[in-house]
Amino acid sequence: MLKKGIRDILSASKDMGWVLEPQAKHLFSLAGLEVPRFTWATTEGEAVRFAQEIGYPVVAKVVSPRIVHKSDRDGVVLGIDSDAELAETFSRFSQVENFAGVLVEEMMSGLELIAGAKIDYQFGPVILLGIGGTGVEIYRDITLRMAPLRERDVESMIKDLKAGRLLEGYRGSEPINRSELIRLLITFSGLVMELEEFIESIDLNPVICSSTSCVVADARIMLKETGGNPQSQWHG
Amino acid sequence: MNFNALFKPKTLAVIGVSLNNDRHPANVIYYKNNLRFQAEVFPVNDRGGILQGDTVYARVSDIPQKVDLAVIAVRAQMVPDIMAECIEAKVGGAVVISGGFAEIGRKDLQERMVSLASEAGFPFIGPNCLGIYSPPHMDTFFLPSERMVSPNKGRVALVSQSGGTLVDQMTKFANEGIGLSLAVSIGNKALIRELDLLRYFAHDPGTDVIAFYVEGFEKNEGREFVLATGRCPKPVIVLKSGKSPGGGRAISSHTASMAGDYEVFSAVASQYGVVEARNEFELVSFCEALSCYNQPIEGRIGIITTSGGHGALAVDACFSHGLSVPTLSEQHQAEIREQVSPRVQAIASFSNPIDLTGSAVDDDFIAAAKFLSSMEEVDCVLILLLPYTPGVTSDLAARLSQIYRQADKPLMAYVPHVEKYRIFIEGFEFNRIPVAHSIEGAVHMAEAMRRCQPC
Structure with missing residues (x-):
C-alpha cells in the first residue's frame, strides 16, 4: 500500500504528466531512499x-x-x-x-550511476542500472532486469556493467558501498512495483555512490498519460 | 483444458473438404492423414457426398464415432457456427486453419470463437495457422507430405507464431538430425498461446526441450511467460523477432529510451533462464545441443583438433561468445603426451587446443578426450574432426560417446557437412553427440549450455 504522502504527490502531478524534482525527491525519501538535504x-x-x-x-x-x-x-x-x-x-x-x-x-560527490524504471508493455516493471551522468545515452553502459529484483539479480546487474570495475575502486578511488547500492535497488524495485499503474518511467540520474552511501541526486518521474487515480486506489 | 485431444487424437474430422477441388487445403489434410497417419479420419462437407470412395459427412455430429479433433478449414464467416456444432457434438478440440480473422481486421469473428470456446472449455489452435504436426498420430499442415522434409521423431517441441518459419525450421532440423516431438503453428493464437503450450510441454513426457518462435506478446504476457519458464525444469529456447529500434517517438526519460523492446526481452530472458536464440542459426544449434545435454556449464572449453588453424579459429569463436579456453599446466601437457601414439608425441601440441596433427589416429583422439573430460578445469570438450585426416575412422564418434557416458562431460563436434562425410556425421548423430557444420556452430552449441542456467 502506497503511503499517503506518495499518493498525494502523484495526484498533484497528474495533470502535468511528470513530477517536479523537489516532489520526486520527497517521494523517494518517503519510500526509504536516501536523497541529499x-x-x-x-x-x-x-x-x-x-x-x-x-x-x-x-x-x-x-x-x-x-x-x-x-x-x-x-x-x-x-x-x-x-x-x-x-x-x-x-x-x-x-x-x-x-x-x-x-x-x-x-553537493554530493562520488561515482555517478543511473537507476531507472520503465513499465514495459510485454514484461511489466523493469529496472535499469547503468553508468550515469549526462553522457548516459552516449556510453549506454546499462543492464536491465524484471522487477521485483532479488538480491542475486542486483549482484548480476553489477557484474554486467562494462565499467563495473569503477564500482570496486579504480586507480586509488575507494570502492563504493555495495550493500547500500543493493539496498537502494531493491527498495526502488519494490516501490516501482507499487507505482506500476501510475508511472511510465523513472530516471534516478545520477545516483551518487561513495564508500558510505548511495544518494539519489536527481529524479524524474514520468506519469502514465491515462494512469489510475492514486486517491481512488486508497480504501483506508 | 485438456490438450490430449489436440496432440494425440485417435479420431480426426476434416471440415471443409471440397468435392471438386483436390488442391483445397482440407483435401490435402484429409488425404495425408488417411494415407500416412494413425488417427482415423473423416471428411466433412455440408453437402455430403463421396470423396475418392469415402463417405463425406454433412455435419460433424453425423460421424458415427466420437471425434477427438476437428480440423476446420471453411470460410471465416462460417467458422464460429462450425465451432458451435463441434462443441455440441462433444468434439475434444479444434485446429482452425482458416484465415480472415484479426489479421485482416475481423476481430469480431475471432472474439466470437474465443468466447464460444472459453465458455465450453473447448481448446483450439489458430486461426490462420498450419496447426499441429504430431507424428505418428496426425498432421494438420496443408502441405503435401511428399514436399515436406520431416525430421525424425525426437525430443524437441517447436512452437511458432508463423507457419512458414515453423516448416523451414523443421527442414533444418531434419538436415541436422535433430528429432522433433511435436510442432505447433499457432497463427493468431486467439485462445491457446505460447504460455499454454509451455505449460503443456513442461509436463509432456515425450518432450525434453521446448523451442519457440515469437513475434510479440500481449500486455504483461511476456512477464508470465518468463516466470513460467523459470519454473520449467526443461530448457526453453526462444527466437524473437522485432529487434529493430522503435519509431521516432519522443521519449523523455533516459530509461525509456534505452530500455527498448529488444533490450528488455533479451535481459529478462536471461534473468529467468530462457535461452535466447538471436537468429535462426542459433535456434537450430541450441535445439541440437540442448536435446543431447541439459546440464548447464560455465563455459570452460577444451579443444581437440588435427589442424592448428581450426584450433585457433575455435579459440577466437569461444572468446567472442564469452567462453574461456583454459591453458593446461606443463604437468597436464606431459601427462597427455604420454598417452598418445609415439608418432604424434613428437610433433603434437598439448596446450589447449590440443593439436594432434595430421598424423593422429582414433586412439589419440580418445586419449585426449578422456584426459580433458577428467579435468576439473574443463567443463565441455570440442572435437574438431577433419574426416580427411588419414588415421581417423568413422568409428570415432561411437567411442567418444562412451567417454561422455563415463565422465558426464558434454562433447560437441565439428565435421564439414558434405555428402562424402555423411558416415562421420551420422556417427555423431546416432550416438547423440551434437555435430555442427561449422566451427562457429559447434561453439554456439557450447554457448547454449552456458546460457541455459537454472534460476
Missing part, C-alpha cells in the same frame, strides 16, 4: 538561509513545470560556494518561463 526555495532569502544552514558548496536547480530536462536549459549550477553566487543564480533562474522556485541542495 534539500529545500524548495521560492525566495532568494530562503535559498541563502538554507545554504548557510547546511554549509557551502551547494547545488541550485531551477524548478519549472515547463522544464523537464534542466541541464539542456542551463538550469543546474553545481559547486556554488557563496551567498552572492547563490543569489545571482536565483535571480537568473527566476527569469525562466513558469518559474516555480529553486531547489537548493547539498
Whole structure:
C-alpha cells in the first residue's frame, strides 16, 4: 500500500504528466531512499538561509513545470560556494518561463550511476542500472532486469556493467558501498512495483555512490498519460 | 483444458473438404492423414457426398464415432457456427486453419470463437495457422507430405507464431538430425498461446526441450511467460523477432529510451533462464545441443583438433561468445603426451587446443578426450574432426560417446557437412553427440549450455 504522502504527490502531478524534482525527491525519501538535504526555495532569502544552514558548496536547480530536462536549459549550477553566487543564480533562474522556485541542495560527490524504471508493455516493471551522468545515452553502459529484483539479480546487474570495475575502486578511488547500492535497488524495485499503474518511467540520474552511501541526486518521474487515480486506489 | 485431444487424437474430422477441388487445403489434410497417419479420419462437407470412395459427412455430429479433433478449414464467416456444432457434438478440440480473422481486421469473428470456446472449455489452435504436426498420430499442415522434409521423431517441441518459419525450421532440423516431438503453428493464437503450450510441454513426457518462435506478446504476457519458464525444469529456447529500434517517438526519460523492446526481452530472458536464440542459426544449434545435454556449464572449453588453424579459429569463436579456453599446466601437457601414439608425441601440441596433427589416429583422439573430460578445469570438450585426416575412422564418434557416458562431460563436434562425410556425421548423430557444420556452430552449441542456467 502506497503511503499517503506518495499518493498525494502523484495526484498533484497528474495533470502535468511528470513530477517536479523537489516532489520526486520527497517521494523517494518517503519510500526509504536516501536523497541529499534539500529545500524548495521560492525566495532568494530562503535559498541563502538554507545554504548557510547546511554549509557551502551547494547545488541550485531551477524548478519549472515547463522544464523537464534542466541541464539542456542551463538550469543546474553545481559547486556554488557563496551567498552572492547563490543569489545571482536565483535571480537568473527566476527569469525562466513558469518559474516555480529553486531547489537548493547539498553537493554530493562520488561515482555517478543511473537507476531507472520503465513499465514495459510485454514484461511489466523493469529496472535499469547503468553508468550515469549526462553522457548516459552516449556510453549506454546499462543492464536491465524484471522487477521485483532479488538480491542475486542486483549482484548480476553489477557484474554486467562494462565499467563495473569503477564500482570496486579504480586507480586509488575507494570502492563504493555495495550493500547500500543493493539496498537502494531493491527498495526502488519494490516501490516501482507499487507505482506500476501510475508511472511510465523513472530516471534516478545520477545516483551518487561513495564508500558510505548511495544518494539519489536527481529524479524524474514520468506519469502514465491515462494512469489510475492514486486517491481512488486508497480504501483506508 | 485438456490438450490430449489436440496432440494425440485417435479420431480426426476434416471440415471443409471440397468435392471438386483436390488442391483445397482440407483435401490435402484429409488425404495425408488417411494415407500416412494413425488417427482415423473423416471428411466433412455440408453437402455430403463421396470423396475418392469415402463417405463425406454433412455435419460433424453425423460421424458415427466420437471425434477427438476437428480440423476446420471453411470460410471465416462460417467458422464460429462450425465451432458451435463441434462443441455440441462433444468434439475434444479444434485446429482452425482458416484465415480472415484479426489479421485482416475481423476481430469480431475471432472474439466470437474465443468466447464460444472459453465458455465450453473447448481448446483450439489458430486461426490462420498450419496447426499441429504430431507424428505418428496426425498432421494438420496443408502441405503435401511428399514436399515436406520431416525430421525424425525426437525430443524437441517447436512452437511458432508463423507457419512458414515453423516448416523451414523443421527442414533444418531434419538436415541436422535433430528429432522433433511435436510442432505447433499457432497463427493468431486467439485462445491457446505460447504460455499454454509451455505449460503443456513442461509436463509432456515425450518432450525434453521446448523451442519457440515469437513475434510479440500481449500486455504483461511476456512477464508470465518468463516466470513460467523459470519454473520449467526443461530448457526453453526462444527466437524473437522485432529487434529493430522503435519509431521516432519522443521519449523523455533516459530509461525509456534505452530500455527498448529488444533490450528488455533479451535481459529478462536471461534473468529467468530462457535461452535466447538471436537468429535462426542459433535456434537450430541450441535445439541440437540442448536435446543431447541439459546440464548447464560455465563455459570452460577444451579443444581437440588435427589442424592448428581450426584450433585457433575455435579459440577466437569461444572468446567472442564469452567462453574461456583454459591453458593446461606443463604437468597436464606431459601427462597427455604420454598417452598418445609415439608418432604424434613428437610433433603434437598439448596446450589447449590440443593439436594432434595430421598424423593422429582414433586412439589419440580418445586419449585426449578422456584426459580433458577428467579435468576439473574443463567443463565441455570440442572435437574438431577433419574426416580427411588419414588415421581417423568413422568409428570415432561411437567411442567418444562412451567417454561422455563415463565422465558426464558434454562433447560437441565439428565435421564439414558434405555428402562424402555423411558416415562421420551420422556417427555423431546416432550416438547423440551434437555435430555442427561449422566451427562457429559447434561453439554456439557450447554457448547454449552456458546460457541455459537454472534460476
